Amino acid sequence: MATTRLKLEMIGEQETKAGNYFVSNYPPYSFWKPDNVAEALAVQEQPPAPGNPLGLYLHIPFCRKRCHFCYFRVYTDKNAAEILRYIDAAIAELTTYASKPFIGGRKPKFVYFGGGTPSYLSTSQLTHLTDSMKALLPWDEAEEVTFECEPGTLNEHKLTTIRDIGVTRLSLGVEHFDERILKLNGRAHGAKEIDRAYNFARSVGFPQINIDLIAGMMGDTDELWEGAIAKAVELLPDSVTIYQMEIPYNTTIFAEMKEGGNEIAPVATWAKKREWVQYAFGELEKAGYTVTSGYTAVRDPKTTRFCYRDQLWAGADLLGLGVASFSHVGGVHFQNQHNIDPYIEKLTGGELPIYRALKPTAEESLIRELILQFKLGHVSVSYFQAKFGVDLRERFAADLGELTANGYLEVQGDELRLNREGLLRVDRLVHEFFLPQHRDARYA
Structure with missing residues (x-):
């Protein structure tokens, strides 16, 4: 042939x-433009399509440390007062949206706290944030509430608070279990913190615990990857999500590549990354897991779902709150201001912080x-x-x-x-x- x-x-x-x-x-996001923001505002004044579910996403952009491969909008230099100012801005944003016609009396079917590091917030900040959100848009009909965590930010008290606010799916950003690999790639947590956080999470009783891994991180080898998968199987989380390492332009790895005049990233080849994911899926399947997407294996497909993914990928409305967050409402895409200061300034001035949009x-x-x-x-x-x-x-x-x-x-x-x-x-x-x-x- x-x-x-x-x-x-x-x-x-x-x-x-x-x-x-x-x-x-x-x-692609590069086709979303500031000139189209009027279309995003207009669709909010329309009632929702009958039967279309609503989801809620909040970006928490704070971290202890920026990973070398991270391309998300994150900040590592904000104090408690600045974080509270951001939380109050997000609450103000939801306040504006809560009475809009596109909400149409709907309650969120799924809620997602992404980052950054949502678990960077203190327990008092978390309680203030979520109590305010629930007062505006109750979660009592939510099928899933997901919360991303960095293991080093967790203790039993904070995990209990996270469970008490209604989180049903805890997602641990493990990425790898090897201490040297974690340090080399700029992760804030160490290997010992993973076990401690995972055991605490199990004791608190979350209905679903997911762990994230990345195939192809700098310095990884066949032996280390096989050890990481063995450890994942030993822990037996409800789901394992595995991404293949990429180097977006706004990462410190790319900055170093550019400075050195290199085009090739110092990470595994695509063939090797696929080989490692294939190995991981195979070992997880031997342990009774089922592969349910290009990235995910679950222990029990009947009880372990990912509502955020499945409903969003089938056209659900998603209201994204926070700096740089993406929304999908009535078929229109829009994204918030990329930086924290203009995001807060827009809301302080009584405006929605939408930066760019596209009506497909x-x-x-x-x-x-x-x-x-x-x-x-x-x-x-x-x-x-x-x-x-x-x-x-x-x-x-x-x-x-x-x-x-x-x-x-x-x-x-x-x-x-x-x-x-x-x-x-x-x-x-x-x-x-x-x-x-x-x-x-x-x-x-």
């Missing part, structure tokens, strides 16, 4: 270079759901036919044929299903469905 275009493009893609690899939305076309909305759901490893043809009136097999015949010819995709009745080789490459493969104007553009 002749080598296809996709195969040719992926040959030589082995070295890790700077740029965003993980696809979290569509169209109907075709772009279809593609967004298609590429996000492909990250689960399977897509239902009938779902897209019913929701968008499009037969995926006809609309994307050439793209699907390309994936099939390269051995990544199989058609099983109503489902388009990626095999394991396809799933390990999913963030590269979904680019096949991008419209031409988006394919070679900068993602972020």
Whole structure:
């Protein structure tokens, strides 16, 4: 068989270079513009689509230390008064939104505290924040409340507070279990803090505990990675999420690469990262886990879900609060101010802190759901036919044929299903469905 275009493009893609690899939305963020903010404001004045769930996200941008690979908006220099000022600004933001027509009497079906490090907050700050949020938009119908944590910020008292405020899914940013790897990559916590935090979390009784790992961190080896997976299996968390290391442009690793004139990142190749994720999935499956996406393995798919992911990827509304947060409301994307001072200043002045926005076309909305759901490893043809009136097999015949010819995709009745080789490459493969104007553009 002749080598296809996709195969040719992926040959030589082995070295890790700077740029965003993980696809979290569509169209790419670089197409979201300040000129479109009026569309974001307008959609908030419209009632919600019947039956569409609402989710709530809050970005907590504070950390003990910035990791060398981190590309999120974080701050390591804020004191208690500045943190409280930020919390009050986020509450003011939610206050403005709570009476908007797009809320339409809905209560959040899922709530997500992301970072940064949400667990950096003190117990009093957490209680003040969440009590205020619940008063504005009650969580009593939430199916899931997720809270990201850095192990070194946790003790039994704080974990008890986190559980008491209603968190059902605790996500520990472990990343690796080896002390040297953690230090080399700039993590704030050490290996000993992981066990302590995990044991505390288990004793408090969270319904679901997830641990995050990263395949391909600087300095990692086959032996160290295998040890990390053995440790993860020993802990038996409810779910394990594994990301493949990437080097976005706004990381300290990229800054050092640029200063040294290097194009190749000092991390594992893509082939090695896929090999390590494949190994991890295999070991987790031996231990009784089920792989449910390109990144996640769960102990019991019947009881362990990820509502934030599954509902958002099926078109749910998401109201994002906090600096640099993303929202998806009524099919319109928008993002808040990128820096903390203008974010707070906008709210202090009585304005919403929206920085840029985009109202996708109907075709772009279809593609967004298609590429996000492909990250689960399977897509239902009938779902897209019913929701968008499009037969995926006809609309994307050439793209699907390309994936099939390269051995990544199989058609099983109503489902388009990626095999394991396809799933390990999913963030590269979904680019096949991008419209031409988006394919070679900068993602972020």
